[in-house]
Amino acid sequence: MIYTGVLTKMQTEFLEPIQYYLVFENDFIHMNQLINKTLEMKHTGYQCLSCGLNKLIYRQGFCKSCFFDKPVAGDWIMRPELSTAHLDKEDRDLEYEKKVQLQPHIVYLANSSNVKVGVTRKSQVPTRWIDQGAHEAIEIVEVPNRYLAGITEVALKDHVADKTNWRKMLRNDNVDEDLTEWRQRLKTYIPDDVKDYFIENNAETHLNFPVEHYPEKPKSLNLKKQVTYTGKLVGIKGQYLIFEDDTVFNVRANEGLVVDLTVL
Structure with missing residues (x-):
C-alpha cells in the first residue's frame, strides 16, 4: 500500500x-x-x-519567504520572552499574536535525556511532552500569557537545561528523577512577577512510548x-x-x- x-x-x-x-x-x-x-x-x-x-x-x-513574513514563524515562537501582544504591540500580525500569546501557558520540567525546562500553551499539555520524548514531566507554573512563561524559562535555564540530547533520548538512556523535588529546588529562581502562579501540589505525568x-x-x-x-x-x-x-x-x-x- x-x-x-x-x-x-x-x-x-x-x-x-x-x-x-x-x-x-x-x-x-x-x-x-x-x-x-x-x-x-x-x-x-x-x-x-x-x-x-x-x-x-x-x-x-x-x-524562506514565509518563514520571514508569516506570524506563525515569528521569533517569539522559539523565544517566548520576546512576546509583545500583552503590550498591544505587533510583531507581524497583532490579531494572530494576541490569539496565541494571550492564553494560559505552562512552564514545565520534562525528563527525556535529562531534566529540562520548557514552555507550552496549556492546551498543548501533554502533547508537547510526547513530542519531546519525555518519559516524565511536571508543571511548574501556569501563567496567563506567553511573555510571563518566557521570562520564567529564561530565569530557570541558568539552573537547569533547556535542550534535549536527541541521541540520548532515543537510546532511552535516562534516569528517573524526582521532578517534584526539582520543582521545589527551582522555585526560588522564579521571577517575582510569576511567583503567585507557582503550582504547589500536582504530580508527575508518566509517558510510555511504543x-x-x-x-x-x-x-x-x-x-x-x-x-x-x-x-x-x-x-x-x-x-x-x-x-x-x-x-x-x-x-x-x-x-x-x-x-x-x-x-x-
Whole structure:
C-alpha cells in the first residue's frame, strides 16, 4: 500500500502506550499498526505549510519567504520572552499574536535525556511532552500569557537545561528523577512577577512510548540527500520513527517534504 502526502508533525493520543497518526490530505495513518512492518519512504518534492507552493523548505516546514513574513514563524515562537501582544504591540500580525500569546501557558520540567525546562500553551499539555520524548514531566507554573512563561524559562535555564540530547533520548538512556523535588529546588529562581502562579501540589505525568527496540547508535535519516530509504519500523518516540538498523527519522524536522510512504 502506498500513501502520498506532505509531512507534518504526527498527531498523538495520550494512551498506554502513546498512539501516533500520520495525517496526509487523503490518508490518516495509524503508525502504531505499522510497527514491525517494512516501510519505504521516498522524497518526491516540497510543499510549504503556509503558501502551499513547491518551494525548498527553509525552516519549520516553511519556505524562506514565509518563514520571514508569516506570524506563525515569528521569533517569539522559539523565544517566548520576546512576546509583545500583552503590550498591544505587533510583531507581524497583532490579531494572530494576541490569539496565541494571550492564553494560559505552562512552564514545565520534562525528563527525556535529562531534566529540562520548557514552555507550552496549556492546551498543548501533554502533547508537547510526547513530542519531546519525555518519559516524565511536571508543571511548574501556569501563567496567563506567553511573555510571563518566557521570562520564567529564561530565569530557570541558568539552573537547569533547556535542550534535549536527541541521541540520548532515543537510546532511552535516562534516569528517573524526582521532578517534584526539582520543582521545589527551582522555585526560588522564579521571577517575582510569576511567583503567585507557582503550582504547589500536582504530580508527575508518566509517558510510555511504543518502542520494540531502542537504537544503540542512532543515525539520522536525511531524505533530502538520500531521497529513498527502506527499513523495518521498530518504534516511535517523540516525533521520531525508529528503524531496526538504528536509523531514525524526525518527522517534525522534515515538515513540508512531500513523500511516498509504502508499506511492503
